[in-house]
Amino acid sequence: MSHPSPRLAALPLLSLLLMAACGPELPGDPGEVDDVGDDFEIDETDAGKADFGADWPVLRSGKIGRDVVAAQYLLRERGYSLAVDGEFGAATASTVKTFQRARGLSADGVVGPATWDALVAGLSLRQGDTGSDVRAVQYLLLNRYGYSISVTGEFGATTDQRVREFQRDRCIEADGVIGPDTWFVLVAGGGGCGGGGSGSLVAAHTAGQLRLQGPDSEGSSPLDNIRDAEAGRPARRSARGHYGATRVYLNPGMVAGMAQLLSRFGHYEVSSIAGGRHGATSHHYQGDAVDIAALRGAGIYGDTAAVREMMRLCVALGATEVIGPSSQVPGAWTDANHKDHIHCGGWR
Ligand SMILES: [Zn+2]
Missing domain, CATH: 1.10.101.10 (PGBD-like superfamily/PGBD)
Structure with missing residues:
Protein backbone atom coordinates (compact mmCIF):
# COMPACT_ATOMS: atom_id res chain seq x y z
CA MET A 1 0.00 0.00 0.00
CA GLY A 189 1.83 12.86 20.63
CA GLY A 190 4.49 11.25 22.77
CA GLY A 191 7.33 9.33 21.21
CA GLY A 192 10.35 7.34 22.19
CA CYS A 193 12.36 10.10 23.89
CA GLY A 194 11.03 9.77 27.43
CA GLY A 195 11.86 7.35 30.16
CA GLY A 196 15.17 8.33 31.70
CA GLY A 197 17.37 7.73 28.69
CA SER A 198 18.08 11.41 28.47
CA GLY A 199 20.15 11.86 31.60
CA SER A 200 19.64 13.89 34.72
CA LEU A 201 18.78 17.57 34.43
CA VAL A 202 20.22 18.19 37.90
CA ALA A 203 23.49 16.64 36.74
CA ALA A 204 23.43 18.84 33.63
CA HIS A 205 22.83 21.86 35.87
CA THR A 206 25.70 20.89 38.15
CA ALA A 207 27.94 20.44 35.11
CA GLY A 208 27.02 23.93 33.85
CA GLN A 209 25.22 22.71 30.73
CA LEU A 210 21.89 24.06 31.95
CA ARG A 211 20.85 26.65 34.52
CA LEU A 212 17.97 25.84 36.82
CA GLN A 213 17.37 28.91 39.00
CA GLY A 214 17.41 28.18 42.72
CA PRO A 215 17.36 26.78 45.26
CA ASP A 216 14.98 29.02 47.19
CA SER A 217 13.90 29.09 50.82
CA GLU A 218 10.50 27.44 50.21
CA GLY A 219 11.80 24.74 47.87
CA SER A 220 9.72 25.74 44.85
CA SER A 221 12.50 26.94 42.55
CA PRO A 222 13.18 25.17 39.25
CA LEU A 223 16.22 23.45 40.78
CA ASP A 224 14.13 22.28 43.74
CA ASN A 225 11.30 21.16 41.42
CA ILE A 226 13.60 19.09 39.20
CA ARG A 227 15.45 17.61 42.18
CA ASP A 228 12.10 16.46 43.55
CA ALA A 229 10.97 15.10 40.19
CA GLU A 230 14.17 13.14 39.68
CA ALA A 231 13.78 11.71 43.18
CA GLY A 232 10.24 10.58 42.34
CA ARG A 233 8.60 13.19 44.58
CA PRO A 234 5.98 15.78 43.67
CA ALA A 235 7.33 19.30 43.18
CA ARG A 236 6.45 22.20 45.45
CA ARG A 237 4.32 25.11 44.36
CA SER A 238 5.01 28.56 45.78
CA ALA A 239 3.12 29.87 48.80
CA ARG A 240 2.60 33.03 46.71
CA GLY A 241 0.60 31.18 44.07
CA HIS A 242 -3.10 30.42 43.83
CA TYR A 243 -2.66 26.90 45.20
CA GLY A 244 -0.49 27.89 48.15
CA ALA A 245 2.42 25.74 49.23
CA THR A 246 1.04 22.48 47.83
CA ARG A 247 2.73 19.85 45.70
CA VAL A 248 2.25 18.48 42.20
CA TYR A 249 3.96 15.77 40.15
CA LEU A 250 5.70 17.26 37.13
CA ASN A 251 4.49 15.99 33.75
CA PRO A 252 7.14 13.40 32.73
CA GLY A 253 6.64 14.50 29.13
CA MET A 254 7.78 17.99 30.09
CA VAL A 255 10.83 16.72 31.97
CA ALA A 256 11.79 14.55 28.97
CA GLY A 257 11.18 17.56 26.72
CA MET A 258 13.52 19.68 28.84
CA ALA A 259 16.26 17.09 28.37
CA GLN A 260 15.61 17.08 24.64
CA LEU A 261 15.79 20.89 24.55
CA LEU A 262 19.18 20.67 26.22
CA SER A 263 20.57 18.19 23.73
CA ARG A 264 19.07 19.91 20.69
CA PHE A 265 19.44 23.58 21.61
CA GLY A 266 22.23 23.74 24.15
CA HIS A 267 22.42 25.91 27.24
CA TYR A 268 19.27 27.56 28.51
CA GLU A 269 18.06 28.94 31.82
CA VAL A 270 14.83 28.03 33.58
CA SER A 271 13.18 30.68 35.77
CA SER A 272 9.99 28.90 36.83
CA ILE A 273 8.26 25.53 36.74
CA ALA A 274 5.72 24.79 39.51
CA GLY A 275 6.84 27.70 41.72
CA GLY A 276 6.25 31.41 41.26
CA ARG A 277 2.93 33.11 40.70
CA HIS A 278 0.97 32.65 37.49
CA GLY A 279 -2.56 32.94 36.14
CA ALA A 280 -5.04 30.97 38.23
CA THR A 281 -5.46 28.26 35.57
CA SER A 282 -1.80 28.16 34.54
CA HIS A 283 -0.15 24.93 33.44
CA HIS A 284 2.66 25.81 35.88
CA TYR A 285 0.40 24.86 38.77
CA GLN A 286 -0.27 21.53 37.04
CA GLY A 287 3.45 20.79 36.86
CA ASP A 288 3.21 21.16 33.12
CA ALA A 289 4.95 24.41 32.10
CA VAL A 290 8.50 25.68 32.07
CA ASP A 291 9.58 29.32 31.71
CA ILE A 292 12.88 29.88 29.91
CA ALA A 293 14.58 33.19 30.67
CA ALA A 294 17.95 32.95 28.88
CA LEU A 295 19.34 31.20 25.82
CA ARG A 296 22.99 30.20 25.51
CA GLY A 297 23.85 32.61 28.31
CA ALA A 298 22.00 35.64 26.92
CA GLY A 299 18.82 37.04 28.44
CA ILE A 300 15.71 37.11 26.28
CA TYR A 301 14.31 40.35 25.00
CA GLY A 302 12.43 40.46 21.72
CA ASP A 303 12.36 38.27 18.67
CA THR A 304 15.73 36.74 17.75
CA ALA A 305 16.87 33.70 15.81
CA ALA A 306 17.62 31.88 19.07
CA VAL A 307 14.18 32.74 20.45
CA ARG A 308 12.52 31.34 17.33
CA GLU A 309 14.66 28.22 17.47
CA MET A 310 13.76 27.54 21.09
CA MET A 311 10.06 28.24 20.50
CA ARG A 312 10.05 25.96 17.45
CA LEU A 313 11.76 23.20 19.42
CA CYS A 314 9.23 23.45 22.26
CA VAL A 315 6.40 23.02 19.74
CA ALA A 316 8.22 20.21 17.95
CA LEU A 317 8.95 18.38 21.18
CA GLY A 318 5.34 18.40 22.31
CA ALA A 319 4.46 21.63 24.12
CA THR A 320 0.99 22.72 23.01
CA GLU A 321 1.14 26.13 24.72
CA VAL A 322 4.25 27.96 23.56
CA ILE A 323 4.28 31.70 24.17
CA GLY A 324 7.29 33.94 23.64
CA PRO A 325 8.57 37.11 21.99
CA SER A 326 8.27 35.85 18.42
CA SER A 327 5.09 35.85 16.37
CA GLN A 328 6.83 33.94 13.57
CA VAL A 329 6.69 30.38 14.91
CA PRO A 330 3.84 28.16 13.68
CA GLY A 331 2.04 26.52 16.57
CA ALA A 332 3.28 29.20 19.00
CA TRP A 333 2.16 32.72 19.73
CA THR A 334 3.19 35.94 21.42
CA ASP A 335 1.68 38.37 23.89
CA ALA A 336 2.69 41.34 26.02
CA ASN A 337 3.56 39.19 29.04
CA HIS A 338 6.13 37.10 27.19
CA LYS A 339 8.65 39.60 25.84
CA ASP A 340 11.41 38.46 28.19
CA HIS A 341 10.85 34.72 28.48
CA ILE A 342 9.49 31.72 26.65
CA HIS A 343 6.69 29.71 28.22
CA CYS A 344 6.46 26.09 27.09
CA GLY A 345 3.45 24.34 28.62
CA GLY A 346 0.80 21.72 28.01
CA TRP A 347 3.28 18.98 27.05
CA ARG A 348 1.88 16.00 25.20
ZN1 LIG B 1 4.99 30.44 32.05
Whole structure:
Protein backbone atom coordinates (compact mmCIF):
# COMPACT_ATOMS: atom_id res chain seq x y z
CA MET A 1 0.00 0.00 0.00
CA SER A 2 3.01 2.26 -0.03
CA HIS A 3 3.21 3.38 -3.59
CA PRO A 4 0.78 5.63 -5.34
CA SER A 5 -0.60 3.44 -8.04
CA PRO A 6 -1.83 0.43 -6.08
CA ARG A 7 -2.96 2.56 -3.18
CA LEU A 8 -4.95 4.90 -5.40
CA ALA A 9 -6.31 2.01 -7.39
CA ALA A 10 -7.69 0.55 -4.20
CA LEU A 11 -9.53 3.73 -3.30
CA PRO A 12 -13.25 3.98 -3.83
CA LEU A 13 -14.13 5.90 -6.95
CA LEU A 14 -15.77 8.66 -4.94
CA SER A 15 -12.50 9.60 -3.32
CA LEU A 16 -10.76 9.88 -6.66
CA LEU A 17 -13.55 12.07 -7.96
CA LEU A 18 -13.34 14.29 -4.91
CA MET A 19 -9.59 14.61 -5.17
CA ALA A 20 -9.86 15.47 -8.85
CA ALA A 21 -12.69 17.91 -8.32
CA CYS A 22 -11.21 19.76 -5.37
CA GLY A 23 -7.58 19.92 -6.38
CA PRO A 24 -5.28 21.50 -3.84
CA GLU A 25 -7.92 23.81 -2.30
CA LEU A 26 -9.96 21.64 0.00
CA PRO A 27 -12.34 23.51 2.25
CA GLY A 28 -10.68 23.99 5.58
CA ASP A 29 -7.15 23.80 4.35
CA PRO A 30 -4.52 25.39 6.60
CA GLY A 31 -5.19 28.85 7.81
CA GLU A 32 -8.85 28.40 8.56
CA VAL A 33 -8.41 26.28 11.65
CA ASP A 34 -4.90 27.23 12.73
CA ASP A 35 -6.00 28.87 15.91
CA VAL A 36 -8.58 26.53 17.28
CA GLY A 37 -6.50 23.59 18.35
CA ASP A 38 -5.34 24.64 21.78
CA ASP A 39 -8.61 25.52 23.36
CA PHE A 40 -10.57 22.33 23.18
CA GLU A 41 -10.73 19.56 25.69
CA ILE A 42 -9.88 16.00 24.79
CA ASP A 43 -11.24 13.11 26.79
CA GLU A 44 -8.54 10.51 27.00
CA THR A 45 -10.54 7.63 28.30
CA ASP A 46 -9.04 4.69 26.51
CA ALA A 47 -5.57 3.27 26.62
CA GLY A 48 -3.37 3.91 23.64
CA LYS A 49 0.16 2.79 22.96
CA ALA A 50 1.59 3.24 26.42
CA ASP A 51 5.14 2.72 25.22
CA PHE A 52 5.00 6.12 23.53
CA GLY A 53 3.64 7.84 26.61
CA ALA A 54 0.45 9.04 24.92
CA ASP A 55 -3.07 7.96 24.01
CA TRP A 56 -5.12 8.38 20.86
CA PRO A 57 -7.28 11.46 21.35
CA VAL A 58 -10.99 10.69 21.70
CA LEU A 59 -13.08 12.89 19.41
CA ARG A 60 -16.82 13.28 19.58
CA SER A 61 -19.51 15.72 18.51
CA GLY A 62 -18.70 19.28 19.49
CA LYS A 63 -14.94 18.93 19.37
CA ILE A 64 -12.98 21.51 17.43
CA GLY A 65 -9.32 21.26 16.60
CA ARG A 66 -6.40 19.85 14.74
CA ASP A 67 -7.16 16.25 15.64
CA VAL A 68 -10.56 16.70 14.02
CA VAL A 69 -8.91 18.03 10.87
CA ALA A 70 -6.67 14.94 10.77
CA ALA A 71 -9.65 12.60 11.23
CA GLN A 72 -11.61 14.39 8.49
CA TYR A 73 -8.71 14.11 6.04
CA LEU A 74 -8.42 10.40 6.84
CA LEU A 75 -12.14 9.88 6.30
CA ARG A 76 -11.82 11.58 2.93
CA GLU A 77 -8.92 9.28 2.15
CA ARG A 78 -11.26 6.39 2.94
CA GLY A 79 -13.65 7.63 0.28
CA TYR A 80 -16.14 9.63 2.30
CA SER A 81 -17.30 13.06 1.25
CA LEU A 82 -17.09 15.61 4.02
CA ALA A 83 -15.72 19.10 4.59
CA VAL A 84 -12.36 19.44 6.31
CA ASP A 85 -13.20 22.27 8.70
CA GLY A 86 -11.87 21.08 12.06
CA GLU A 87 -15.35 20.97 13.57
CA PHE A 88 -16.84 17.67 14.68
CA GLY A 89 -20.44 18.42 13.71
CA ALA A 90 -23.39 16.30 12.63
CA ALA A 91 -21.94 15.51 9.19
CA THR A 92 -18.67 14.28 10.68
CA ALA A 93 -20.46 12.20 13.32
CA SER A 94 -22.66 10.60 10.68
CA THR A 95 -19.64 9.86 8.47
CA VAL A 96 -17.78 8.34 11.40
CA LYS A 97 -20.74 6.03 12.10
CA THR A 98 -20.87 4.94 8.47
CA PHE A 99 -17.14 4.24 8.52
CA GLN A 100 -17.42 2.32 11.79
CA ARG A 101 -20.24 0.13 10.47
CA ALA A 102 -18.22 -0.59 7.33
CA ARG A 103 -15.30 -1.71 9.51
CA GLY A 104 -17.36 -3.81 11.90
CA LEU A 105 -16.79 -1.40 14.77
CA SER A 106 -19.31 -0.20 17.28
CA ALA A 107 -21.07 2.63 15.42
CA ASP A 108 -21.08 5.19 18.22
CA GLY A 109 -19.84 8.14 16.17
CA VAL A 110 -16.90 8.65 18.54
CA VAL A 111 -13.36 8.50 17.19
CA GLY A 112 -11.52 6.53 19.87
CA PRO A 113 -8.52 4.19 19.70
CA ALA A 114 -10.18 1.46 17.62
CA THR A 115 -11.49 3.93 15.08
CA TRP A 116 -8.14 5.72 14.82
CA ASP A 117 -6.46 2.35 14.29
CA ALA A 118 -8.93 1.60 11.49
CA LEU A 119 -8.50 5.06 9.97
CA VAL A 120 -4.73 4.69 9.60
CA ALA A 121 -4.61 0.92 8.99
CA GLY A 122 -2.58 0.10 5.92
CA LEU A 123 -1.77 3.73 5.13
CA SER A 124 1.99 3.43 4.91
CA LEU A 125 3.04 6.67 3.23
CA ARG A 126 6.35 7.63 1.71
CA GLN A 127 7.83 9.94 -0.89
CA GLY A 128 5.85 9.78 -4.11
CA ASP A 129 2.48 9.15 -2.47
CA THR A 130 -0.45 11.55 -2.85
CA GLY A 131 -3.81 11.92 -1.21
CA SER A 132 -5.82 13.25 1.68
CA ASP A 133 -3.82 11.07 4.05
CA VAL A 134 -0.69 12.95 2.95
CA ARG A 135 -2.57 16.18 3.66
CA ALA A 136 -3.31 14.93 7.18
CA VAL A 137 0.40 14.36 7.77
CA GLN A 138 1.41 17.72 6.34
CA TYR A 139 -1.35 19.51 8.24
CA LEU A 140 -0.26 18.06 11.58
CA LEU A 141 3.42 18.72 10.90
CA LEU A 142 2.65 22.36 10.08
CA ASN A 143 -0.10 23.27 12.47
CA ARG A 144 0.51 21.08 15.48
CA TYR A 145 4.26 20.69 15.46
CA GLY A 146 5.40 23.85 13.70
CA TYR A 147 7.50 22.38 10.90
CA SER A 148 7.96 24.43 7.76
CA ILE A 149 5.82 22.57 5.25
CA SER A 150 2.91 23.19 2.88
CA VAL A 151 -0.30 21.16 2.81
CA THR A 152 -0.31 20.00 -0.80
CA GLY A 153 -1.34 16.36 -0.61
CA GLU A 154 1.86 15.41 -2.43
CA PHE A 155 4.58 13.60 -0.49
CA GLY A 156 7.63 15.20 -2.08
CA ALA A 157 11.22 15.78 -1.02
CA THR A 158 10.37 18.49 1.52
CA THR A 159 7.73 16.33 3.17
CA ASP A 160 10.23 13.47 3.29
CA GLN A 161 12.75 15.76 4.99
CA ARG A 162 10.22 17.10 7.51
CA VAL A 163 8.93 13.61 8.32
CA ARG A 164 12.47 12.47 9.07
CA GLU A 165 13.04 15.57 11.26
CA PHE A 166 9.83 14.83 13.12
CA GLN A 167 10.85 11.21 13.60
CA ARG A 168 14.25 12.27 14.94
CA ASP A 169 12.64 14.87 17.22
CA ARG A 170 10.35 12.14 18.59
CA CYS A 171 13.06 9.47 18.89
CA ILE A 172 11.38 7.05 16.52
CA GLU A 173 13.00 5.41 13.53
CA ALA A 174 13.82 8.17 11.01
CA ASP A 175 12.99 6.25 7.82
CA GLY A 176 10.73 8.87 6.22
CA VAL A 177 7.83 6.41 6.16
CA ILE A 178 4.52 7.16 7.85
CA GLY A 179 3.81 3.72 9.29
CA PRO A 180 1.76 2.77 12.35
CA ASP A 181 4.23 4.22 14.90
CA THR A 182 4.60 7.55 13.13
CA TRP A 183 0.84 7.85 12.60
CA PHE A 184 0.33 7.25 16.30
CA VAL A 185 2.91 9.78 17.42
CA LEU A 186 1.69 12.36 14.88
CA VAL A 187 -1.90 12.13 16.08
CA ALA A 188 -1.48 11.17 19.74
CA GLY A 189 1.83 12.86 20.63
CA GLY A 190 4.49 11.25 22.77
CA GLY A 191 7.33 9.33 21.21
CA GLY A 192 10.35 7.34 22.19
CA CYS A 193 12.36 10.10 23.89
CA GLY A 194 11.03 9.77 27.43
CA GLY A 195 11.86 7.35 30.16
CA GLY A 196 15.17 8.33 31.70
CA GLY A 197 17.37 7.73 28.69
CA SER A 198 18.08 11.41 28.47
CA GLY A 199 20.15 11.86 31.60
CA SER A 200 19.64 13.89 34.72
CA LEU A 201 18.78 17.57 34.43
CA VAL A 202 20.22 18.19 37.90
CA ALA A 203 23.49 16.64 36.74
CA ALA A 204 23.43 18.84 33.63
CA HIS A 205 22.83 21.86 35.87
CA THR A 206 25.70 20.89 38.15
CA ALA A 207 27.94 20.44 35.11
CA GLY A 208 27.02 23.93 33.85
CA GLN A 209 25.22 22.71 30.73
CA LEU A 210 21.89 24.06 31.95
CA ARG A 211 20.85 26.65 34.52
CA LEU A 212 17.97 25.84 36.82
CA GLN A 213 17.37 28.91 39.00
CA GLY A 214 17.41 28.18 42.72
CA PRO A 215 17.36 26.78 45.26
CA ASP A 216 14.98 29.02 47.19
CA SER A 217 13.90 29.09 50.82
CA GLU A 218 10.50 27.44 50.21
CA GLY A 219 11.80 24.74 47.87
CA SER A 220 9.72 25.74 44.85
CA SER A 221 12.50 26.94 42.55
CA PRO A 222 13.18 25.17 39.25
CA LEU A 223 16.22 23.45 40.78
CA ASP A 224 14.13 22.28 43.74
CA ASN A 225 11.30 21.16 41.42
CA ILE A 226 13.60 19.09 39.20
CA ARG A 227 15.45 17.61 42.18
CA ASP A 228 12.10 16.46 43.55
CA ALA A 229 10.97 15.10 40.19
CA GLU A 230 14.17 13.14 39.68
CA ALA A 231 13.78 11.71 43.18
CA GLY A 232 10.24 10.58 42.34
CA ARG A 233 8.60 13.19 44.58
CA PRO A 234 5.98 15.78 43.67
CA ALA A 235 7.33 19.30 43.18
CA ARG A 236 6.45 22.20 45.45
CA ARG A 237 4.32 25.11 44.36
CA SER A 238 5.01 28.56 45.78
CA ALA A 239 3.12 29.87 48.80
CA ARG A 240 2.60 33.03 46.71
CA GLY A 241 0.60 31.18 44.07
CA HIS A 242 -3.10 30.42 43.83
CA TYR A 243 -2.66 26.90 45.20
CA GLY A 244 -0.49 27.89 48.15
CA ALA A 245 2.42 25.74 49.23
CA THR A 246 1.04 22.48 47.83
CA ARG A 247 2.73 19.85 45.70
CA VAL A 248 2.25 18.48 42.20
CA TYR A 249 3.96 15.77 40.15
CA LEU A 250 5.70 17.26 37.13
CA ASN A 251 4.49 15.99 33.75
CA PRO A 252 7.14 13.40 32.73
CA GLY A 253 6.64 14.50 29.13
CA MET A 254 7.78 17.99 30.09
CA VAL A 255 10.83 16.72 31.97
CA ALA A 256 11.79 14.55 28.97
CA GLY A 257 11.18 17.56 26.72
CA MET A 258 13.52 19.68 28.84
CA ALA A 259 16.26 17.09 28.37
CA GLN A 260 15.61 17.08 24.64
CA LEU A 261 15.79 20.89 24.55
CA LEU A 262 19.18 20.67 26.22
CA SER A 263 20.57 18.19 23.73
CA ARG A 264 19.07 19.91 20.69
CA PHE A 265 19.44 23.58 21.61
CA GLY A 266 22.23 23.74 24.15
CA HIS A 267 22.42 25.91 27.24
CA TYR A 268 19.27 27.56 28.51
CA GLU A 269 18.06 28.94 31.82
CA VAL A 270 14.83 28.03 33.58
CA SER A 271 13.18 30.68 35.77
CA SER A 272 9.99 28.90 36.83
CA ILE A 273 8.26 25.53 36.74
CA ALA A 274 5.72 24.79 39.51
CA GLY A 275 6.84 27.70 41.72
CA GLY A 276 6.25 31.41 41.26
CA ARG A 277 2.93 33.11 40.70
CA HIS A 278 0.97 32.65 37.49
CA GLY A 279 -2.56 32.94 36.14
CA ALA A 280 -5.04 30.97 38.23
CA THR A 281 -5.46 28.26 35.57
CA SER A 282 -1.80 28.16 34.54
CA HIS A 283 -0.15 24.93 33.44
CA HIS A 284 2.66 25.81 35.88
CA TYR A 285 0.40 24.86 38.77
CA GLN A 286 -0.27 21.53 37.04
CA GLY A 287 3.45 20.79 36.86
CA ASP A 288 3.21 21.16 33.12
CA ALA A 289 4.95 24.41 32.10
CA VAL A 290 8.50 25.68 32.07
CA ASP A 291 9.58 29.32 31.71
CA ILE A 292 12.88 29.88 29.91
CA ALA A 293 14.58 33.19 30.67
CA ALA A 294 17.95 32.95 28.88
CA LEU A 295 19.34 31.20 25.82
CA ARG A 296 22.99 30.20 25.51
CA GLY A 297 23.85 32.61 28.31
CA ALA A 298 22.00 35.64 26.92
CA GLY A 299 18.82 37.04 28.44
CA ILE A 300 15.71 37.11 26.28
CA TYR A 301 14.31 40.35 25.00
CA GLY A 302 12.43 40.46 21.72
CA ASP A 303 12.36 38.27 18.67
CA THR A 304 15.73 36.74 17.75
CA ALA A 305 16.87 33.70 15.81
CA ALA A 306 17.62 31.88 19.07
CA VAL A 307 14.18 32.74 20.45
CA ARG A 308 12.52 31.34 17.33
CA GLU A 309 14.66 28.22 17.47
CA MET A 310 13.76 27.54 21.09
CA MET A 311 10.06 28.24 20.50
CA ARG A 312 10.05 25.96 17.45
CA LEU A 313 11.76 23.20 19.42
CA CYS A 314 9.23 23.45 22.26
CA VAL A 315 6.40 23.02 19.74
CA ALA A 316 8.22 20.21 17.95
CA LEU A 317 8.95 18.38 21.18
CA GLY A 318 5.34 18.40 22.31
CA ALA A 319 4.46 21.63 24.12
CA THR A 320 0.99 22.72 23.01
CA GLU A 321 1.14 26.13 24.72
CA VAL A 322 4.25 27.96 23.56
CA ILE A 323 4.28 31.70 24.17
CA GLY A 324 7.29 33.94 23.64
CA PRO A 325 8.57 37.11 21.99
CA SER A 326 8.27 35.85 18.42
CA SER A 327 5.09 35.85 16.37
CA GLN A 328 6.83 33.94 13.57
CA VAL A 329 6.69 30.38 14.91
CA PRO A 330 3.84 28.16 13.68
CA GLY A 331 2.04 26.52 16.57
CA ALA A 332 3.28 29.20 19.00
CA TRP A 333 2.16 32.72 19.73
CA THR A 334 3.19 35.94 21.42
CA ASP A 335 1.68 38.37 23.89
CA ALA A 336 2.69 41.34 26.02
CA ASN A 337 3.56 39.19 29.04
CA HIS A 338 6.13 37.10 27.19
CA LYS A 339 8.65 39.60 25.84
CA ASP A 340 11.41 38.46 28.19
CA HIS A 341 10.85 34.72 28.48
CA ILE A 342 9.49 31.72 26.65
CA HIS A 343 6.69 29.71 28.22
CA CYS A 344 6.46 26.09 27.09
CA GLY A 345 3.45 24.34 28.62
CA GLY A 346 0.80 21.72 28.01
CA TRP A 347 3.28 18.98 27.05
CA ARG A 348 1.88 16.00 25.20
ZN1 LIG B 1 4.99 30.44 32.05
